[in-house]
Amino acid sequence: MTTTQSIGVAVIGAGMAGRAHLAGYRAAPTQYGAGLPEVRLVAVADAHEPFARDAARRYGYQRAETDWRAIAEAPDIDAVSVVVANHLHREIVEGLLATGKHVLCEKPLAPTVADAQAMVEAAEQSGRVAATGFTLRRSPAINAIRQQVAEGPLGRVQHFNGHYWCDYGHHPDAPMSWRYRGGTGTGALSDIGSHLVDLGEFFCGPVRSVRGAVLSTQVPDRPVPLGTAVGHSADVQVSAEREPVENEDIATFTATFDSGAVGTFSVSRVACGLANSLGFEVFAEGGAATFDMARPAEFTFADSSLPAATSGYRSVVVGPQHPYIASGLPMDFPSVGHGQNDFFAWQARAFLEQIAGLNHLPHCPTLADGLHNLRVLDAIVSSATADGKSVAVQ
Structure with missing residues (x-):
């Protein structure tokens, strides 16, 4: 279905990621080619009313709601981002x-x-258009590496080695939240490991099987908060009461892809000093490349094109010759740089274009892609509960 009139947008969830979606829709009309219908910033919904009102004011949305049903029933809203706790999604x-x-x-x-x-x-x-928010697929550097795999000298990937290490759960007195509930596989593996699995498949194609999985809970219980926090914030008072952590802080596993490539993965939410450390290495038949989220506007690259005396990894700074940069930033000059927040704007633009029937950008992953990702996570959990045995992805 395409929309040729204006598109009214809303976001359900005004926490950390919700605000990134709100800002993304606000920036989306300023980017890329012509033809996108008018984008109306209509509503923000959050069960915690102060969050909803503050977010609507900050990002220029017309109104704040406290019930998602108000968004569903509103005739002036066409497109909605759902950015709330996982168990509420369905x-x-x-x-x-x-x-x-x-x-x-x-x-x-x-x-x-x-x-x-x-x-x-x-x-x-x-x-209707129904998409899953694998936002890292919008990274210019990640896509530049993928281009070198698909069209350049790198060729078929033999080994993907990735990590996603965060420290939001490192302190044992960080307040209890929905992120620490839900049972095995719904902790670090689901929260940040889902991104890493998707990136592995972005380069190597579908995962065939996983093995050697280990899921570990390092902080057994956490204090009950007395207020409501935004995202991973610890700036909320806690009580003396503690509740058990129901899911994992750390996940490690290996994977075999249908392409014959292998993958090694490490995920943690208790990695001291690393707030958002995502990185990976791609080793391919014709060379190799690396990416580190700490330096999101560049990547390193190695192939056999240089003589032995000067060969090796070289740093590549992302510019307009790479995906998403040209017309995707107010100043799209080489070396200007960008960050992870920009990924949300490019994702919002792609989603809106798909609704409007435009094709300037690759479409967002579908809900079917999100389902497949969960099947991989499910296999990882099965491997962990079976002492690391090999489990096929269903």
Whole structure:
């Protein structure tokens, strides 16, 4: 379905990632080619009213709501980002699709494969655009490396080695939240490991099987908060009461891809001093490349084109000759740089273009892609509970 009139947008969830979506829609009309319909910033919904009101004011949205159903029922809203706790996704996404909204749902898609399957079926029946927010696919540097795999000298990937290390759960007195509930596989693996698995498949194609998985909980319980925090913030008072942590702080595993490539993965939310350390190495038949989120506007690259005396890794600074930069930034000059927040704007633009029937940018991953990602995570959990045995992805 395409939309030729204006597109009214809303975001459900006004926390850390929700604000990135709000800012993304605000920036999206300023980017890339002509033809995008007028984008109306309509509403923000959050169960915690102060968050909703503050976010609406900050990002220029017309109104704040406290119930997602107000978004679903609003006739002036066409497209909605769902950026709330994972266990809430299914009800909200199905409700939005039933009222004719286009939906962009944050990853991981749902707490279970069964929930995600139901969401995919609802999307297929709705005829609306229904996407999963694997935002890192919008990184210019990551896409530049992928181009060198698909079209350049790197060729087929033999080994993907990736990590996503964060420290938001390192302090044992960080307050309890929904991120620490939900059972095995719904902790660090689901929260940040889902991104890493998607990146592995972005370069290597579908995962065939996983093995050697280890899931470990290092902080067994956390204090109950007395207030409401935004994102990973610890700036909230806590009580003396503590609740058990139900899921994992660390996940490690290996994977075999249908292409014959192998992958090694390490995920942690208790990595002291590393707030958002995502990085990977791609070793391919014709060379290698690396990426580090600490330096998001560059990557390193090595191939056999140089003589032995000067060969090796060289740093490449991203510029307009790479994906997403040309016309994607107010100043799209070489070496100007960009950050992770820009990925959300480029994702929002791609989502809106898809609704409008435009094709300037690659489409966002579908809910079916989100379902497949959960099937891989499910296999990792099965491997961990079976002492690391090999488990095929269903």
